Amino acid sequence: MPLNENLGETEEGGEGYETTEEPNPEAIAEALLWESYQKELTEGFPYPPKLEEDILTQPEANGRGLNRRAFYVANELGEKWLLLPDITPKQINTSRRMRRFLTGNLDAKLDVYPEFGGREGHYLKTLLARVTAGSQVSPKGYFKRIQQIDEDEDEEEELEEEEEEDDELGSDKVFAVKKYRPPLMNNLLTQPPELWVHHTSHILKQGRTTWWNSQPPKENEEEELGEEEEEEENRNDGVEPEYGPRLFNSLINDETFEGFSPWSPRSSSTVFSEFQVAYVRSNVWPGASSFCTYKGKAENIYFGDAMKFRGTCFAPQIPSDIQTEYKEGPELTEVDDPTYAQEQEWLGKLELQELNDVEEKFVDEEESEPEGEEEEEE
Secondary structure, eight states, rough: OOGGGEEEOTTOOOOEEOOOOOHHHHHHHHHHHHHHHHHHHISSOOOOOOGGGGGOOOOOOTTGGGGGOOEEEOOOSSSSEEEEEOOOOOHHHHHHTOOOOSSTTTTOOOOOSSOOBBBBHHHHHHHHHHHHHHHHHTTTTEEOOOOOOOTTTOOOOHHHHHHHHHHHHTTOOEOOOOTTTOOTTTTTOOOOTEEEEEEOOOTTTSSSOOOOOOOOHHHHHHHHHHHHHHHHHHSSSSSSSOOOOOOOOOOGGSOOOOOOOSSEESOSSOOOOOOOOOOOESSSSSSSEEETTTSSOOOEEEOSSSEEEEESSOOOOOOOOOOOOOOOOOTTOOOOOOOOOHHHHHHHHHHHHHHHHOOOOOOOHHHHHHHHHHHHOO
16 A cells, blocks of 8 residues: 555644544453453442541540540650640551550651551650559549539529430539548548549540541531530540449449459558558559548559450460480591592592402303304314
């Protein structure tokens, strides 16, 4: 085919190549098949359902919930005290899966999985919040709730409703009772410790002290949101809300931790009962203790590494006994390498021995004689 037949004029009037080839049906079928594969992967592929923990839970505001308490830390006495930053529910739930010791550098990066989403300062704040929520206890009646009551609200029914709402919202604003009269020290040493109660809010599985509705509001509800916007956001829209134990919940209601009792009551002395100090030691957070004196003074103290107790730990298999060595003998004893002269002498003796071992070739004389006679006759 001459080259000029492929040349022609374009729509703009210039010269160019004409596309006169017909489409390949095999190429079209392959393209359609690949497109169907992509559609199946993007639309028809069964993806796993989104877990509740994967949903970004709204953090609690500064001054509320887990961010209500301020923690100042320093590596050594005399150094500047540093305020730890606020934390999020994701950081709380991630720290529950971690077992990492602290380095002392608040800006240290955490190379962990799943991703923590913060520095070591945030990690330290999550540990302190968890220890505080799980080990801060006091004798029953030592603390009372702070009630913010208006002067106009004097009815008892309204006060009871406010107390119930505070319990559900996880408020732990309490104050110590003046002239507190403690019970007998022996009564504080019973097992399980019935007269000891929690005076801090419980941390929910969501990573907050108050439940947050992760379901977005409906379209018709968004228009109705006004002054009661916060109440609307926390409504139950088909999702069962989560509530922790009420404030001042007795330690007798604490669940056993991997078969162990979570608390152990102890006494400072059994000789002078009138001067003894009763205290309970946490078995869930080793190093956390709460004590009460006979004069009615109660405090909490913690000395530990912020590592939660684990009843069952990974224990690798003990290695087997060391096997016995081979018995030493001439075949295992190391000797010096021979010199070149010794090696040549040894090879010469070996060649002579091989020559002596060679047998002479057997020759049958009887068979060889007739052959000679035949040759003479000829």
